[in-house]
Amino acid sequence: MRFRSTKVGAIVTAAAMGGVVLSGCGDSSGPQSKGDDAPPSASKGADAQEQGTTKVRAAYDKTAEAGSARTTIRMELSAxxxxxxxxxxxxxxxxxxxxxxxxxxQDKSIEQRVVDQVLYQKVSGQKAPGGKPWFKIDLKKAAAQQGLGNQQIGDPAQTAAYAKAITDKDVTKVGTEKIGGSDTTHYKVSVDVSKLPGGEQMSKQLGSTLPMQVWLDDEGRLRRQQIDMTVKAPASATAQPDKSAGPQQLRMSTVMGFSDFGTESDVExxxxxxxxxxxxxxxxxxxxxG
Incomplete structure (x- = not known):
């Protein structure tokens, strides 16, 4: 089973590029080996880095094995x-x-559901066209329009491709923290955007790397994940003098938390x-x- 929270991440944050990383890392080939002639101290540090990378990659599958979880999300958008x-x-x-x-x-309550790669939302005090309470957006169609393909919404068959975006030099152990009463290990991760599916297109707006932080519990499951990004407007948009086309740069920080693994989930x-x-x-x- 693969971790497919990409759908939730991309949907809730309304940022497709950030969501890709949420499905980020599953099984892949083992960490790169180091030369036998490396100094002992360097080898020890490299081994620790490799172990951290292995744990981060495995965390998504370990989390998925729980079947379900309660989740929280906090997002900050600045433009x-x-x-x-x-x-x-x-x-x-x-x-x-x-x-x-x-x-x-913004003082609005939004009820949101994601079912079979379709986003449904109902906003308090507002009606969709035709006076209907709900509107929907087909995320698969939206991903194809952006040139990211189905992988952008967490195709489990592409998990290995996501994992390749994190190498042994990209993971740094920060320390230990308690989250919701659970002991966790905090890691900083640098994701090579070009190695993600649709990376060429994503790099134009996100740059070459994407900073991410994860907190893993003693069972290796994901307890918290934070993604900070700066999304740049496409060149065709920035070239337009009319500012109504939208902001040239958007800063976004998204923090997702997971708890109560195995809780009942019934989404219709x-x-x-x-x-x-x-x-x-x-x-x-x-x-x-664009």
């Missing part, structure tokens, strides 16, 4: 001197990638008659900015 904060909590099914969450942002899509499909409209807006 043009303005900052928006949002907080959410809910349950995720690691096997299916489905989730149900309640998010609070709203009935079709209650949903307005906003996929094409969302893609049109993306094309205008």
């Amino acid at each position: 043009e001197g303005k900052t928006i904060m949002s907080d959410g909590k809910g349950v995720i099914d690691f096997g299916r990638g489905d989730s149900v969450m309640t998010i609070t942002a 899509a709203p009935s079709a008659g209650q949903v307005a499909d906003m996929t094409d409209k969302a893609l049109q807006g993306s094309r205008k900015q």
